[in-house]
Amino acid sequence: MPDIVENSIDLVSQDHQEVSDHPDHDEDQLEGKKLSWERLPRDDSLDLESRSLTVPHGHESKDEDWLVTMHLAFQSIGVVFGDLGTSPLYMYASIFNKGINHDDDILGVLSLLFYILTLIPLIKYTFIVLRATDNGEGGTFALYSLLCRYAKIGMTPSQQPEDRDVSNFELEFPTKSVKRASRLKSLLENSPSAKVFLLFATMLGTSMVIGDGILTPSLSVLSAVVGIKQATSAMTDDRIVWISVAILIGLFMVQRFGTDKIGYSFAPTICIWFIMVAGIGVYNFIKFDPTVVKALNPKYIVDYFRRNKHDAWISIGGIVLAITGTEALFADVGHFTVRSIQLSMCTITYPALVLTYAGQASFLRKNRLLVADTFFKSIPKPLYWPMFVVSVLSSIISSQAMISGTFSVIQQSVSLGCFPRVKIVHTSTKYAGQVYIPEVNYLLMLACVGVTLGFRTLERIGNAYGIAVVFVMTLTSSFLVLIMIMIWKTNIFLIISYVLVIGSVEFLCLSSMLYKFDQGGYLPLAFAAVLMFVMFVWNDVHRRKYYYELDHKISPEQLKKTAIDRNFCRMPGLAIFYSEIVQGIPPIFDHYAANVPALHSVLVFVSIKSLPISKVPLEERFLFRRVEPKDLNVFRCVARYGYTDVRNENEPFEGLLVEKMKEFIRDSFWISQRNNMHSSDGEIKFGIKEEVQDWTLVNSGENGKEDSKRQVDDQDKQQDLLDREIEAIDKAWRQGVVHLIGENEVTAAEGAGIVRRLLIDYAYNFLKRNLRQTDQVFNIPHKRMLKVGMTYEI
Template identity: 70%
Template sequence: MEMSGDVVEDNHKTEESQPEEEEVPPQLLKGKEISWKKLRRFDSLDIESSSVGGHHAHGSKTVAGTVILHLAFQSIGIVYGDIGTSPLYVFASTFPNGIKHNDDILGVLSIIFYTLTLIPLVKYVFIVLRANDNGDGGTFALYSLICRYAKVGLIPSQQAEDQEVSNFQLELPSNRLKRASWLKSKLENSQFAKFFLLFATMLGTSMVIGDGVLTPCISVLSAVGGIKEATSAMSDDMIVWISVAILVLLFSAQRFGTDKVGYTFAPIICIWFAFIGGIGIFNFFKFDTTVIKALNPQYIFDYFKRNKKEAWISLGGTVLSITGTEALFADVGHFTVKSIQISMCSVIYPALILAYTGQAAFLRKHNNLIGDPFFQSIPRSLYWPVFVIAVLAAIIASQAMISGSFSIIQQSLSLGCFPRVKIVHTSAKYEGQVYIPEINYLLMLACVGVTLGFKSTARIGNAYGIAVVFVMTLTSSFLVLIMIMIWKTHILLIISYVLVIGTIELIYLSSVLYKFDQGGYLPLAFAAILMIIMYVWNDVHRSKYYYELDQKISPDKLKEVVTSTNLSQMPGLAIFYSELVQGIPPIFKHYVSNVPALHSVLVFVSIKSLPIGKVPADERFLFCRVEPYELNVYRCVVRYGYTDVRNEHEPFENLLIEKLKGFIADGEFWLSQNDLNKDDDSGEYLDEGEVDGENNEHKDVEQVDEEKRQEAIDKEIEAVNQAWGAGVVHLIGENEVVASKGASVVRRIIIDYAYNILKRNLRQSEKVFDIPHKRMLKVGMTYEL
């Protein structure tokens, strides 16, 4: 949306209520061709709140049935590799010290059955998937929904026109407003709540990245470990080194992207689920059909009664049956809600239930084979096919979590929560497939280190459980906020969700935390390192923004600088880049004080991330003219969503200038309020006869005005074309950030050391927009924060 207006000094306002629009009597409008668009003009970069017309159902897609079935098939290969390989190690991790009572198997099977039913099926498939952000899922999708509905962002860059973006609007029920408004007000007025929400988002992000480390380790190690059933000559150390070799090859292949092998994923995982489901049915009928009794939750109570503390500790093993469940939500953006629901309900859930039931039936007759029940329970004639498919399924499961880590880091960049890294888009067909070389290298080192250090799936499982349950608990916390504020769900349903799902997850969380010293510290250590990096970057990022906001150039000062007789004009177009949305950044004043010359056309470009997945291309650029108009100075806010691809198909410079000319050609800014009120300066309305008598004269005047306006527009577009032809210069602020005098020791460490180390070793800002080095000029300036 393109708007006109003057640059104002201070935009930092918050308006809880919007001013009522002045009503225009019908007598005034009759016989006049005045558009409502012109009557309701406002400065796009001045106003903090705006009325939003109409609601759009978020995440709703009209997709043909055959396409949904095709997506459901594809999702099997991308989404379910992790949860599908869980039967390799769940029972072994649950009974690390052996089975003490035969009915304990029924108790554990009952726990697995109800956990799979309540968490992946009920919570994620039927509830959490509804909380998608225009089709995108994951922790950032939930955070973005909350940020759009309540002003909880820590950087004050909100604009009225953000709500006009088609993907931005929310479908809001009209009832239960009191509770929703109360919670919204509490969040907006509490600085602690804003920091806590950002902290929780960072924690969830860190845990998912930790998942990207642990999934390859445990999946590949469990699958390769099955070879011991074929040959006793294979030692544990040999299995570890084979697993390491597979992991190194897996990470080395990441730069090619998953698109080239994507179509092989679904058939392999489908074969895997067919194997584990079929073997489960075979074992169920061959060994013990009475395990069907595990449907009775009484066996859960009996299990806890017999084993007490040991039963509670063993939950750290049963929770591994739902590893990878978060992928259901995180990957929904690549498919649709309905396709995920179909694949889960028709293939994944039944196959997993059958697999665990078959293993339980086998263990009821072979208590002593708990060390590796999956491969022990396979019929000998199927051993090698299942082993090969198991290794391939483990690799695919690892691939999905690694790709997920890349995607979530890409989203973190948009919130200023992660240092700039190189994002490589590996597929022209699938926008979400990205590769980050630096992160890939670090994940590989971490995976190899964990595999060599822990060597067993039992210890890795202790670490894995903490990462899984932490992310699930955070998702539930965000979901409750969305239920109250956005969905406005009935309070009894919210309480029921918290009591059932929340209680289960908290019990699991308490169990996995008990094994902190047995490997459980690993994901927390990963998360701590990542969160320190993210906090340092985000803290200084916010401080820089507030510094620029405080030091921005006022409109009067800008006019004084631009019209100064000491400055010489030269042909060409200059683009100044910054992140400041509310005005002209201080770096401009620093530039003109050192280079007393200005180009014939100036454009101040602010890069802004919106809390939505994607911003439509035709809604990305928001322009504003800067007074005095004859000097051709403009401001532009370029808006991106957290999954948007930047500058992949068309040079940013060309796109910006074409949009600028389109803004000028629109010509609304030439219409002043004086033009609207020519006939009513006295404040009196014309009666119907007078209006009819002046129609012809009004049309003649309007035609002359239109010709003058078009002439002025053509002249200005020609000025832009001439400046573009004379050459474009890109001016980027090269900010040196230092702690201000009197800053605390911690503040000095964060700014002077931690942040600057990260900045020196990572990607520079000009690479984000692929700015040609020959036409780039860096302007140095020191920020004391």
């Protein structure tokens, strides 16, 4: 359908100042403004709107400051690397759960640990996957969003108009890489099944990450409390479980303080942990058996598999626990920056883990029978109790990585319409990606407590956790290969090498973990099934409702016809009608007009949008457009907010809206006047009164004087009309403001199948009733709020 206004003016001010009522001042002000004669776009693109703002934002600006990078690198140690760093607590015990049969098996396992740590966390994630962020955000949805920018494969209605520009490969030289990328791009764009599969895989990966966020706290906290049992025999299994539950509740309670404060609180403990385990590793390496350095030769891996065959394959499931938390490197990048995570990984985490595993291997070469308690038995006696305290604290902290990652991926899925709307709290005014989601936090806490009480043992939780970890890694690799081909246009031999090396290792790990499916491995798949069902229902109905509103929005002709046929009674006051679309007048307005044939003297349709920047200057907050016919006094407005701006504090919001609307009316008036006095080459002449004077000097005859006087009279009449229009706005403002909310009910259309009826009438509406409503999202004052209901049959 056509846009609401045929000949409209969209004003985006780059350097607004307050405008007085004096017309000459209005004219002078326009000279410093950037004017856009384009219509508001049909597509709802927040990034496109935010580009007009002068406030620096985004993660790239953070990367430019090394001091900020160092601060974030320090914080990331406490948030991102806790889970990865505490694996030495149980690693060798998990691998050799049946004991060590041969001395060289220790070298084979150490070699496996070294190469898996190098290939997956270091090379794959730190140096390859972290390059694939979407505007600084990581996770499965970030990869999917990145692909949607370069090809029309998205099924959600939130695709941006600029996606079409960045995906245009025709401007590049027709190299083999470009041709390969174009073929794959065309294949994906023309295949509905491929689009569905990619969205399905994205939801699966996101669900698995959320599953990690449930299993990681349970595993890490329980492992810490089990360590207390080794220190004192008074601890029973029941006490261990209930102490773990109490610690988990406390851990989730502190999440509301935000990643910034939590990172600074946790980082010192994890730093001390890495320093101590690395130092103990060096001590054991020198004292017991420095010859374990031979494990750098991958020959010991081959020998290990030849000797142990099936048991060696099963033991890979234990080795996977050495890389748990690796996905947090990518999922948590939005809380930090790429450079800060790379810095902390390469300088602290990776070297400390390699030294720790080498030291434990040296210890086991001389103490094979102590494999069940490798970590604590290998600690020098003077350091035992300090190390015990630090290890307990570090194990509790280690769960923070996936909790923060869960918040990040849910924020991304909400923005793409694939997750029910929840309250997203930005906990830092400095770093855009640090978020906290209260509802999700409490649901995670309940799930973690349930898993801990239900499973009760580390072995079963470890089996479940390993499957979730490797599943997400495999999906990440699959998306990464598409990005390498379509976006990066990587050399085909490098892509093949990546698949053969990294892909083979991950497939081997996944096959080993699936062997333990019936021993707890089913749990993450059950979590993923429930979460995917929720995401699918919400995304499917969200898309149907969105396109229903676009198809049924009110056109200019419809609005004019409605205004004439119904002869609206005009009520005194200003009405603010909230809508979720910016493409036109929402269909619910026609429903309102049919049942209440009266309009307020001034009506403004407001769409509140959150932009991915910290603050939007007040002078750039509103985008206005007048809705024709002019005498209706109906306007459209997009109110733009940054994530740290306070929304709608009653009078301040309303007062600012009215002032900016009057400014828009003045600007529109003077632009229309100047537009009527274009020069022959199409340029606008500034200063109407000065132009009249110059024209009079040139035409010094009687006709020239009469024409000049006529123009001045016309200008005075136009000024009177402007003054009356401004006075009408002020009068409506003084007579009172009412907030109208379009509350949509969604039902399955007549003739719909039973599956669609179940999804829409029961599943979707159940989620909608139990989650945040529109007035809660917009923070609308309840005393002056009126809800307008309408049923959409989709």
